[in-house]
Amino acid sequence: MKALAYGSDQNVGRKMGTVSKALELLDYFTKARPLIGLSDIARLADLNKATCFRLLTELSENGFVEQVGTSREYRLGPSVLRLAALREAQVPTRDAAMPVLQSLAQQTGETAHLSLLIADILRPLAHAYSAAHATKVMLEDTETLPFHATSSGLAVLAFQPEAFRNAVLAKPLAQLTSTTLTNPAALRARIAEVRGLGYAESRGGYESDVHSMAVPLFDALGRCSGALAVAALGTRMGEAQRRMIRYALLQAGTEITTLWGGTLPADIATLWRLAA
Amino acid sequence: MKALAYGSDQNVGRKMGTVSKALELLDYFTKARPLIGLSDIARLADLNKATCFRLLTELSENGFVEQVGTSREYRLGPSVLRLAALREAQVPTRDAAMPVLQSLAQQTGETAHLSLLIADILRPLAHAYSAAHATKVMLEDTETLPFHATSSGLAVLAFQPEAFRNAVLAKPLAQLTSTTLTNPAALRARIAEVRGLGYAESRGGYESDVHSMAVPLFDALGRCSGALAVAALGTRMGEAQRRMIRYALLQAGTEITTLWGGTLPADIATLWRLAA
DNA sequence: ACCAACGGTTCAAATAACAAACCGAAAGCC
DNA sequence: GGCTTTCGGTTTGTTATTTGAACCGTTGGT
Numbered sequence: 067m068k069a070l071a072y073g074s075d076q077n078v079g080r081k082m083g084t085v086s087k088a089l090e091l092l093d094y095f096t097k098a099r100p101l102i103g104l105s106d107i108a109r110l111a112d113l114n115k116a117t118c119f120r121l122l123t124e125l126s127e128n129g130f131v132e133q134v135g136t137s138r139e140y141r142l143g144p145s146v147l148r149l150a151a152l153r154e155a156q157v158p159t160r161d162a163a164m165p166v167l168q169s170l171a172q173q174t175g176e177t178a179h180l181s182l183l184i185a186d187i188l189r190p191l192a193h194a195y196s197a198a199h200a201t202k203v204m205l206e207d208t209e210t211l212p213f214h215a216t217s218s219g220l221a222v223l224a225f226q227p228e229a230f231r232n233a234v235l236a237k238p239l240a241q242l243t244s245t246t247l248t249n250p251a252a253l254r255a256r257i258a259e260v261r262g263l264g265y266a267e268s269r270g271g272y273e274s275d276v277h278s279m280a281v282p283l284f285d286a287l288g289r290c291s292g293a294l295a296v297a298a299l300g301t302r303m304g305e306a307q308r309r310m311i312r313y314a315l316l317q318a319g320t321e322i323t324t325l326w327g328g329t330l331p332a333d334i335a336t337l338w339r340l341a342a
Numbered sequence: 343m344k345a346l347a348y349g350s351d352q353n354v355g356r357k358m359g360t361v362s363k364a365l366e367l368l369d370y371f372t373k374a375r376p377l378i379g380l381s382d383i384a385r386l387a388d389l390n391k392a393t394c395f396r397l398l399t400e401l402s403e404n405g406f407v408e409q410v411g412t413s414r415e416y417r418l419g420p421s422v423l424r425l426a427a428l429r430e431a432q433v434p435t436r437d438a439a440m441p442v443l444q445s446l447a448q449q450t451g452e453t454a455h456l457s458l459l460i461a462d463i464l465r466p467l468a469h470a471y472s473a474a475h476a477t478k479v480m481l482e483d484t485e486t487l488p489f490h491a492t493s494s495g496l497a498v499l500a501f502q503p504e505a506f507r508n509a510v511l512a513k514p515l516a517q518l519t520s521t522t523l524t525n526p527a528a529l530r531a532r533i534a535e536v537r538g539l540g541y542a543e544s545r546g547g548y549e550s551d552v553h554s555m556a557v558p559l560f561d562a563l564g565r566c567s568g569a570l571a572v573a574a575l576g577t578r579m580g581e582a583q584r585r586m587i588r589y590a591l592l593q594a595g596t597e598i599t600t601l602w603g604g605t606l607p608a609d610i611a612t613l614w615r616l617a618a
Numbered sequence: 619a620c621c622a623a624c625g626g627t628t629c630a631a632a633t634a635a636c637a638a639a640c641c642g643a644a645a646g647c648c
Numbered sequence: 649g650g651c652t653t654t655c656g657g658t659t660t661g662t663t664a665t666t667t668g669a670a671c672c673g674t675t676g677g678t
Binding site for chain 3: 083084103104105115116119138
């Protein structure tokens, strides 16, 4: 199993195959850092420059990265577009969820985002912003959502196999804000609570003034493979607002799970029906 | 440089790194064959089962493929979605072109498609169909566009560096229909002609009753990195129809190149302006 | 003119990939 | 039921690939 690595956690001492190393290089491209030079990416990945060069060359030969003319920096290549189109054609995920996500943002007047569990890491896949407020939560550059410190993370974690939860909680858990829960036992309790409620909530656990709520999403294989969340400034999160957002979330969550061909676990279905 | 391999061309005797082998596995997933078992894919890629298994495992650990529950077959994983979203955010390609593509299909009443030059291979990225005729050209399952036998291929080839053209024409060229041009010298003449016209045309070179026209597309780096084409049944391609399609193509081609931040080579810009 | 950092290259040494044979399970097929 | 084939997956010794450190030639800053 791939090392669970997030935050500032340096993934040192890992022992991984060449392919994983190459694929990991792709992960260093982010919205905030779309172009990376050879030396930079070698440093980031903690790889030898020669190794890194060979990997990048091979990625480039296959269109997964490409070099922009000047300064020879690398960026993601066009191959991913083709593969993504193919994946979406077979398992509509982003395209299917996007309209629901947008209407959720509009309906709640807050920022909505959808995350996917990819290779044991929770990553945001799409965002939708509302024009309702001048101040909104932006998360353009978030690359990884820590399981223990976000509502999406908790929502997903609550519906994973026990072994997965254990693996996550066994790793060191970053104290991101003053209110981040980092005690494994307390987190377990928290997760059990999420399971009982059918949705998760986080008050400033990731960023101190952001309050968010999230629901788990289920795919056609019955797995909980993602989460849908609404994030707002803590100051805007009154009781009425929370109730409104929760309601919209449960609706939208049901909708996306259905679009994905998934089915809610029976207990969750009941919980959500009651709350509606 | 990666071997130019298309059609039924078996890519035997190649000497490629582990990473390329792994990435090539991803190419065996198509719309027509979205799920593949271990033994199948090993046969397709002409790899040892153990090797193939290891590669697939590593791809799976990184979310590039995943196994569906029953029968343990593999399919493309969610990682590609994330990367594609990132790529589109930085270099809007498919999303930017899609509306133009659709309006081109609607405007011409025929099938329009956009292809991208990925790692020396021309691959269709998106299609748009028109509802105007009951019979239309379908190309859902086309995986690779042979340069010598399609209008898109000729359009792209005409604007590549000489070395690239040579590499393509040096390979054996498949005789796909009775009218497919396979003589390198004749093809060179054809390509020169395309250069002089600013667009390419193919009458039944790929499928015997399909007539298509294509224009090259240029990206922000000044490369010709794709083609835009309209394909119709040969029987519908009268002179008036050809003129209409050509006009719409030049318009749409200009538009997409502009959206991509590219600039037309001066001679082409002039040609297209004159034709409009 | 210097120096540092860049992208890229080289080559011996270390490591990871390879092929073949094997395993238990499931699916035909008599 | 029993025989055979094929499946996904594993193991092993051999082999070929990957790796890391040092080394180029350039570029850009001071």
